[in-house]
Amino acid sequence: MPSAIERRIVFGDFRPDLEDALASAVAAHRHERGPLAPAVLLVGSNLLGLYLTRLLARRLGAVGGLRVMTFLDLARTLARAEIDREGLRAIPVAGERLLARVLAKALPDTSYFASIARTEGFEEAILATLRDVRDAGLTPGDLRRCFPKGHRKARDLADVHERYEEKLKSARLIDRPGLMARALAVLERDAAGTSTLQDGQPFAGMTRLFVYGFYDFTWLQENLLLRLARILPTAIFFPYRETPAFEFAKNARARLLDAGFGSAPPEPPAAAAPMPSVAGAGVTLERLQRNLFLPLAHAGEDAPEGVEPAPLDSSLRIIAAPGEAREVLEAVRTVAEMTRRGVPLEEIGVLYRGADPYARLIASQLAPLEIRSFSLEGRTLRQTRAARALFSLLEIRERDHERAAVIDFLAVADLDPGVLRAASEPAGDRPPASPPNPADWDLLSRMAGIVSGREAWDERLDRLARALTFRAAEASAAEDPEVGPPPDPRLIEECHRLRRLYARLAKALDGLPREAAWSEMSDAVAGLARRFLAPAEERESILEAAENLAALDAITPRTTLAEFRRLLDAELETRGPGEGHFQRGHLLVGDVQTARGLGFRALVVVGLTEQSFPPPIRQDPVLLDTERHTLNRAAGDGHRLPIKAERLKEERLLFALAAGSARDALVLTYSRLDPQTARERLPSSYLLRTMEALLNRSCDYERLEAHVERIRISDLFPADRGLSVRDREFDLSVVAEGIRGRDAARALFPAQNRDRPPFFSRGILFEQRRWGDRHLTPVDGLLRAPSARALLSHRHGLAGVAVSPTRLGQYMACPYQYFCERILGLEPLEAPEQIERLSAQDRGILVHRVLHGFFAGLHDAGLSPLRRPARQALQERLRAIVDRRFAEADALGLTGLPLLRDIERLRIGEDLGRYLDREIEAAEAEGTDGFRPAHFEVRFGMPPPPAPATADLPDDPLSTGQPVSLAFDDRALLFKGQIDRIDLTADGARARVIDYKSGRLDDYPDNSHRAGTALQAPVYVLAAGHLLPGTRVEQALYQSVSLRGGFRSKRLDRRAWEAMLDDLRVVGRLVEDGIASGAFFLYPEKTMCQRCRVRPVCGEAREARFGRKRTDPVAAPFLDFKSRSEEE
Template sequence: MSVVKIITESSRPGKRRRILNGILPYVRSNRCSELLILVPSNRMVEEIREALLQQESVPGFLGLRLMTFLDLARDIFQNGSFPGRIGSTPARQWRLHSILSTLPPLKPFGEIRETRGMLSLTTDFIRTLKEAGIPPEEFEASPPVRDNPHLRALGEIYRKYEKYRTAQGILDREDLLRLAAEGIRKAPSRSFTSLREIIVTGFYDFTPLQAGFLSALSTLSDLKELSIFLDAPLSSPVTVRSLKRLQHFLPGAEIRSSQRKEETPAKALHHLQQCLSTPAVKPEPVPGDESIELLEVPGRYREVEEMARRIRELHKKHGLSFHDMAVVFRNLSDYREKVREIFRSFGIPHQLTSGLPLRNNPLIRTVTALLECPRSGYRRDAVFRLLASSYLRFEPLERSTITPERIDTLAREAMIQGGRDEWKMRLKSRLDLLTTREQYLQESYGTDRDEKGHKERIDRCRSKIKDYRKCMDVLESFFDLFADLPSEATIPEFIEQLEHLRNTFHLKEQIYERDDLDLVHRDQTAFREWQELLEQLSREQMGLQRVSLADFVRLLSLTLAEKNYSPDPPQEDAVLVTDALGIRGLSRPAVLIGGLVEGIFPRNHSPSPLFSESDRQRLNKHFGPNRWIPLRSQQREEEDLFFRFAVGAAEHFLILSRPRTDGEGHPLLPSSYLDILGALFSQRIKVTCRYLNDPLPSEDPLTNEKPLYRPGELLEYTFRALSRPVTEEPDFPSLLKLLLRERWETCRSLCHGLTVQQARKEVNGSYLGHLGPDAARGIRQGEGNYSVTALERYAACPFQYFCERELKLRPVEEVEEEVGALDLGSLYHRILERFFREMEGPVTKSALAAARKRLDRIEKEELARVEKGGIPGHRKIWEIRQTEIRDVLDRFLLDEIEAFESTGEIPSHFEVTFGMKDVSRRDPLSSPDPLILPSESGEIRMEGKIDRIDLKDGEPPHFSILDYKTGGSKPPGPSGIEKGETLQLPVYAAWALGAFADGRELGHASFVLLRKGSRKCLINPAGQGRQEWKEISERYVRNYVEEIRHGRFPPGEKNCPPYCRYGEICRKGEKGRP
């Protein structure tokens, strides 16, 4: 019978030495087969092997079994005669999806049963029960489950999953541990006959399956000693719980605590480690020293940058190799992209223990886009991303001279959203329109005085026709490649189709077209992982069940997000970057712990929506001490243990870091672990704070090897330093020396930029539109009413307002080839005004036929009226436009029915004017009186025309403002009010609030998007619960009128559109010219 020892110990420096002392006697006496060492991770396996290679008098350790629980169970399974085959971890979710898709609707879960969240939660639920060793039959038969419909539904999923897995002959990783333990008890392998000692180290707790596995190992006949080292102090609640559980599986085990006290030259660090190991004892404070440092930086990106500088300094000043340092985060997924980018820019070799998600690799994104494109219905953006990818080679596109960017531009011009039929129809329609336009230009050639300009228009039209034809040819070949892709198939069939598409686009060959060998290695590694994943999914084909293309793409994306790969080649001297769990059992001379923010480290553990805490507690009480389910309430204790792992890994230097703000600039609370430092040290430890306006240190931080500061930061610090007061200037000679030595060309650009900035400050006269109040009064010659449209134009560009409204300039107009936007808008307004006046009520489903007939008659009359004044543009184009008008009005009727059913509002007033004395007052609500707003420089009189007002009686009665939009551009949103860019609806609503004698309230103010057949609400006081829109808009109106009265008409601050009618005389380009 073997002797079982359970030893609790601290993870302070010296632990690895103790592990080596236990291994070396076997290695040096060539008795490796007599020893088995079980560790929690493959990383720890590598660390111990590296340490053995560095020892003297070690001839080799062939036959040494140093492995994880799973590796040992797999080894036992492969050498035994067990039924079934080992399944891959990624395929579990695919199997579970097959189960969920065949189940009838589960009442406790409703419509979420096929969502990504449900899939992840049920996967975690099944894994938890299997790790606890609870089969589905016992789970469903337990009283807590029988009395709970929620758990009964989960039990049904678990039972069907196990039945499905068993029928396929597939084993999960939890099944391996169970079968391996049974195999050891029944007939242990001959490889165990020579086994004398087992060392289990690096663990702080065990699952029931792991504990049962250890119990089986303890029964080996030739085994003399089983030593279990718990990496936690005896006083820890986690340790107490683990010991109690192990005693049920290993009765009679000897339990003791390791009392080794390893001295370290870093006294403050040793004091912190000692206090974390014995939290119940209150120690006397000691002085802080350089062994512990705290970094406070603005944001995670700057946090990683500061860590990179500390690593370079430790490397240069203290002579530490990169392998001597480790960077620890609680959750590595929040930092790994930033770490990889910044460490590479600083020239720091590093090794990520978890790698990067396979889904984030650009090559794999391109492969998945091959299916995402048809799944999305060939959306324009999906087609463009695929054609523009440098990983694909598409022969029809190469033979054509058209580029993917040009195809995207033409698709936007044709207003294509997606759909194979829409692509073909809209491109053909656009091509027909251009052909008709070319014919019209040819027929009218010679009648235009500007023959050169006319000829250029013809050439541009012909060039665009050629581009559209090339685009149609390329896309026809592109769509043909996906013709055989089914909308539903088995998983192996989809994988076969995906591989066929990959070969068609020559994706693998494009990997080697890159000049950067690091990128080639990255993509090669990702492609190998991808191929391995597809082979696993094909091998475990989940029967012949068919899935939809959308489900296949969704599951594939979810699997790729959870599967990691190592993008960088392995390096011997590299900084270890890991999470808090990955550092357990390891040690480094210097450790940097980042992300010390409350809610991140320690992490907030929210209860599972699928498997509640109370359900877990009842099940634990029922199944007894040998089978337990982890409780979320106990995970804070594990968080404390993870922090102790990270701190205990440091031998000489510990650097703690916290970001003060998140990515959006919101403040973050410091971690509660940082409060420990104040109580343990009599003198404050070294704190380095970095702020956004910090200057560059005065000493020269560059050497002939690698810079501590990246070149881009030198400019950033220079700008900030130059903006500081003279008394706070840094050492400018050193600063300029750095810049001139490293970035001479950039300095020239910097000087030019400073000159431009100075020029912008100095030039502020009439040359750029600043006339002054006297000149403005002379030009205006009296002030009338202000229209809302005019003030919106001023908000967009004061100079354009000045030319158009004050100077009354009219640019030379070109001959229109079709009806203009303003004329088309007026046509829609006339048609809809007549229609509603004749209807005298809302559009309902019962009255749809009559309404459609009436609208068709009014439309024909108004179109005939337009034609009497001459056909606007070419006849063919006019015919196309008439068809579009009919389609728009038909969609409008359907939208009106839907709006009336949802709101009950009745169209009542149309083309209502206020402040316009010369406009006919056909609507009784119209008024010649303007809307008057008081201001410091005199009252402001506003005028306007409201397209439509709907009324609804009730408690209280209310009205709603509607404004028709006939263009295809995106309508403004609520942010337009906050920015002062949208004044129309707020001003109309403000006038209408005082126009109704019965004191009606505002219901909403919305845009009616005629082309889309929908509405967009801009103001909804009931939903917002406030009247801020009115105050904000009135404030902007006052500001704009104040600027106009003072004669301020500078060019707009935003980028000017290419179609601006006053671009030839605008001096915005000269504003930034020195």
């Protein structure tokens, strides 16, 4: 063949120059050699190869005989026999990181890198430098030779390089540069003495080589190409024009020309089917592609001052949005608009320079619109559900079986059906009665109070299952509605299933080694995954990656589970699950670098801000550019390291190539606001160069702004309703139009449209009733339906039912809170955390049990009545009881961390000791006729507690299961409760009721029921009078027993109590009638609202909402009582 044909190079734009030239060259080859003549098309990526294969198929028909390869494919083809013979394996990406870590740890203290070898990022940095050095074909000897002997960095870098190669060799592993170097050596050996092949004679299965789309090469790539070009007819299709945009490609172009490649003009294009253009496309895009990055003197004369050039046409748009999320939304809107104008999805691209955050945002915006896409970045295997499940599973043991870790796994995992069957029934012989619900498992683990610990799961779930079963039996047998409805049987079933499932999980995790050989760890992880995760393609891809890590046995003999997880994570981040299809009706989404050479009819490029595109150019922290220049000058034989500063030229080329890849329409977008700080961002300088190419004059940011479509933060929907891409945008635009035109029907359109979710119409109705009506409505808690009221009376009414004073007080505090907690059973559900100290509730229980045990035993111990001489014995007795009760609480895991437990024990002991001293002083002051503690924890209207709970605290003889009644009208109000203490005089003629408060007392006067919310004292006086006939109950006291409460007391005297009985009857009537009539309206009161457990349910603006409706007659009796009580 003529040498000019054998080695030629074609320059031009990808579209149409290089595409046409490639099609013509392939057509000529097929015509000359036959349609199946073997040839190789060498490309930079498999994606570009697929694009070109389809392009050639459209233009030429079948392209049999043409093999598409990347440089790595070519290297594997050339070196496969030798590699297989030597038993070499490709090192996984994670293996390279492991090897870098091993080398960093092995560095001696005298090494130049010793001071930074343990810092974060060093392993990645040294690995990147070694790749550059090896891609440049430089040996450790070259590094030592090219620098003075005293150059420590070069010497120690050469040592690291040498150890890296030795480690690969001893492990029988090969990396990418090693593969390329081995292929070059094989090629030079096999082709020795062969300058050209005889006509049509193949070499390595090739008769011709086409090289497409490269504008730069590593030293190894270039030498492999040049060596092949000596023996095979070779044509290179090189993207280049004599403009500043292509400056980065100049050196590679010059080297190829110097190597003997002749520059040939493109041949006439092969036949191609005509492709339609977007309607209305103009010349702006063509002008941009022609003039981009040209000096203004070449682009044309500046327009006269004061004369603006013609505006941009539809072929180019620049959009500025407030934040990346809105920017991506506008990009997706543009895609949807293009498809409506007839552009197929497969001919549209959305590109970015950096995947973060754009890849994630684009995927999240496309998913609801059901726009099919193929992502170059795409999800990695690490982001798949199966991978998240596997890593959650492995974290369970590392995090000591934390509740959150276990629930994370159960929530995300697609569990193996066999595991679910085994967990559903002890014998596993029938399918579960209901499908598993991770939300139920989350709820149950919270109800059980599980924080962490393997044993805690079994113990607490077993305890919860028994408690739920007991409550179900009690509720079904009890006639008292206050017992509440029985637990859902499904929840009990799920509790048993969760316990059995966890038992299998924990046992399997116990068999997972904490340290093992890589191959053993890989087998153990794979076995665990196959046991618990359902079979799926994603699972098998992940386990294949895990099994590849077994090759790392050759690098380090053993690994820990934590290290295995870390490297598996890194390996999965380099692999994708292969979602979507390139072209074939799919939108292409990806980065501009991977998309080089592809063509689009319409293209959107996002992220055009400074520091994003172009990104900041940083030097290699290990080998600076000055040192790279030194190496390149001294190495000889064309060896060269890339100069990092040259990357800025490549960024410019990437932008030019992206702009040139759009045929009919180009949309450039940027985020003008940082969503985190709300600060303005600078548009990319490439946008300024874009406008200069179009306007033929210098451009600053102010002039750029005049040509930008600015999306405001307040633009919740597009001005043109037809451009809406989501239902909510369309709905909002209709609503806004209705509001502007005072058209109620249009403004409420979403509520009337049956295609919209029902929550909108319900929300409109809810807001209308809440704010538009001055009377109470169901949304305010007034239940009017007869069926609802009948159900309330039957299940929650007070007639014939013993109620606690706390229950009445809760309704009088806020009927809405009563409804939420007592009727609906709502309660805040928070994740159980590690108990650090005794909770307020457990503290109160403990204090009551201490005081019960202390005072109940005084008579038998001969220490009653209280007197100062016996103070020491009393205090010792009290401390002993405190220690015993604390030990019991500690055994139940209620007291928290040891230090805080000991502090709390001392604090409670000191508080109760001071309280005892006050009681002694009061007893001595009252003398022999004073009150003495006589009865303790006296219950009325309540069944006795289970025997085990009261083994050392016997039931008081006064206690009874009969309620105490208070007659009013033609009804009787029945009370139940438990009186902490009843004191009697020596003759038993007078009594006093004591109610302990372990915290602070509310600030209200003595002899007050606080508008019906503090009813314990009056009810306990009433009960004590019934339980002690013939005894006059003179007083009730709320007593603070802590320093925090100031040891204060609130008093209710007999005379005030007698006057209060009518109020108690009124409260009973209000509560009973309120429940029966469905009156559960909101009553906001600052102190009560602050400690309300269901406050989030009633929302904000409580006072304003109640103020609008307080005149409703339904609320009048309640409010009249409140007003009268507060005045008194």
